[in-house]
Amino acid sequence: MSLVAISMGSNLGNRLSSLRKAILLLKKEGFNIIKTSDVFETPPFGVTNQPRFLNACLLMDTEINPADLLEKLKKIENEVGRIQRFRWGPREIDLDIIFYDEKVIDGPSLKVPHPHMHERPFVLIPLKQISPQWVHPILKKTVEQMAEDLHECDILRITEL
Numbered sequence: 001m002s003l004v005a006i007s008m009g010s011n012l013g014n015r016l017s018s019l020r021k022a023i024l025l026l027k028k029e030g031f032n033i034i035k036t037s038d039v040f041e042t043p044p045f046g047v048t049n050q051p052r053f054l055n056a057c058l059l060m061d062t063e064i065n066p067a068d069l070l071e072k073l074k075k076i077e078n079e080v081g082r083i084q085r086f087r088w089g090p091r092e093i094d095l096d097i098i099f100y101d102e103k104v105i106d107g108p109s110l111k112v113p114h115p116h117m118h119e120r121p122f123v124l125i126p127l128k129q130i131s132p133q134w135v136h137p138i139l140k141k142t143v144e145q146m147a148e149d150l151h152e153c154d155i156l157r158i159t160e161l
Contacts, residue, residue, distance in 0.1 A: 001061040005098040005131060007123045008056045011090050015054040018080050018093045019161060025076045035059045036161040037126035050090045056161050057126040066100050070110050098123060102137045118146045121153040
């Protein structure tokens with residue numbers, strides 16, 4: 001079994017419902033979800049002229065390889081209702097592989113650990129709740145240490161997932 005962290009985000013439609021539906025679909029696909037973070041409302045990243053996001057992270061174990069996992073996540077995004085728009089644009093749901101054990105993957109369609117996770121409060125703050133001691137295999141820092149390196153940001157805890 002491999003331990004995987006998934007980051008979830010939504011800023012269109014019923015954001016909380018989209019996050020919860022994605023979790024139900026992950027369970028339906030047979031994934032064993034070990035922990036979920038709280039849900040945080042966060043400002044948009046990159047393209048800032050759009051609605052605020054709801055973000056959360058989850059830990060799960062899996063026996064499938066990272067490429068197949070990515071394919072399943074994209075399928076779930078489609079089932080939740082994601083429409084492809086433009087990079088960093090609004091979305092109904094976004095599911096990203098943040099880490100997959102301590103693997104480093106640098107492929108054209110998949111990079112693990114997520115290459116910008118250490119810069120993104122909307123990933124690190126929820127991830128810190130569920131996996132504070134995971135060590136980034138390239139940066140050699142824990143999630144807790146990476147979160148401490150962040151600047152103050154406008155993130156609000158909303159609810160449990």
